[in-house]
Amino acid sequence: MREEEAQAILDAGYAICPRCDGKLSVSTERRFLTKVSKLHCPSCNVFWEDIASFHTEMEQACINNLKKEGLSEPWPFEVPIMLGKGEVVYIVRSQVEFHEGKKQTFRSSGMGVSLRVAKGFWIHPRVGAGSAESEDIMKLIDVGSLVLTNRRLVFVGEKRSISTELGDLLAVDADADIGQAGYLCVAKEGKQRVEAYLMPMPNLMKEFILQAHEKNVLKG
Numbered sequence: 483m484r485e486e487e488a489q490a491i492l493d494a495g496y497a498i499c500p501r502c503d504g505k506l507s508v509s510t511e512r513r514f515l516t517k518v519s520k521l522h523c524p525s526c527n528v529f530w531e532d533i534a535s536f537h538t539e540m541e542q543a544c545i546n547n548l549k550k551e552g553l554s555e556p557w558p559f560e561v562p563i564m565l566g567k568g569e570v571v572y573i574v575r576s577q578v579e580f581h582e583g584k585k586q587t588f589r590s591s592g593m594g595v596s597l598r599v600a601k602g603f604w605i606h607p608r609v610g611a612g613s614a615e616s617e618d619i620m621k622l623i624d625v626g627s628l629v630l631t632n633r634r635l636v637f638v639g640e641k642r643s644i645s646t647e648l649g650d651l652l653a654v655d656a657d658a659d660i661g662q663a664g665y666l667c668v669a670k671e672g673k674q675r676v677e678a679y680l681m682p683m684p685n686l687m688k689e690f691i692l693q694a695h696e697k698n699v700l701k702g
């Protein structure tokens with residue numbers, strides 16, 4: 483990977499080793515005319531030369547940890563929304579692109595919908611390599627932050643803000659492989675359009691939302 487890519491990972495707050503929780507550093511060496519950088523964990527002495535393999539391992543480790551530990555720690559950084567009394571923030575993702583899809587109506591099955599049960603019932607907004615049809619399907623509306631609390635999923639953009647109670651979510655899915663950037667797709671009761679949020683590691687965000695839903699909606 484390039485030195486800037488490695489540094490960007492440290493700057494983005496992902497500077498923790500996915501294997502041992504040790505602090506990562508950047509190791510750069512010269513090879514002929516070029517410089518090659520690796521992420522390095524001095525504690526367990528592992529190097530990642532390839533950025534994609536690091537992202538894959540990082541996202542998988544975070545998801546596993548979330549499944550094991552649950553939503554234990556509140557978000558330690560600044561939050562772009564006003565919180566209600568007793569409202570706790572789990573995660574904030576910044577620089578998220580909000581896209582809206584074609585008209586689509588979602589209905590619950592009437593059997594008590596959970597996100598896990600509802601997974602997969604909706605249309606994937608997979609974007610092809612620049613075809614006109616794909617542009618029809620997903621349209622960029624705004625860029626902003628996506629905030630998950632114990633009560634709501636909130637998008638705060640420059641033009642638009644959307645607040646959704648966790649109990650109104652019908653389904654959430656990630657349209658990407660682990661470690662890849664892609665769409666986090668959200669379906670709501672009675673909502674007319676697909677909402678999709680383009681971000682790195684959408685599978686991790688999906689797991690956060692599933693955990694928050696289970697903890698605060700299903701278990702009351």
Ligand SMILES: [Zn+2]
Nearest residue numbers: 499502523526
């Ligand atoms: Zn390590």
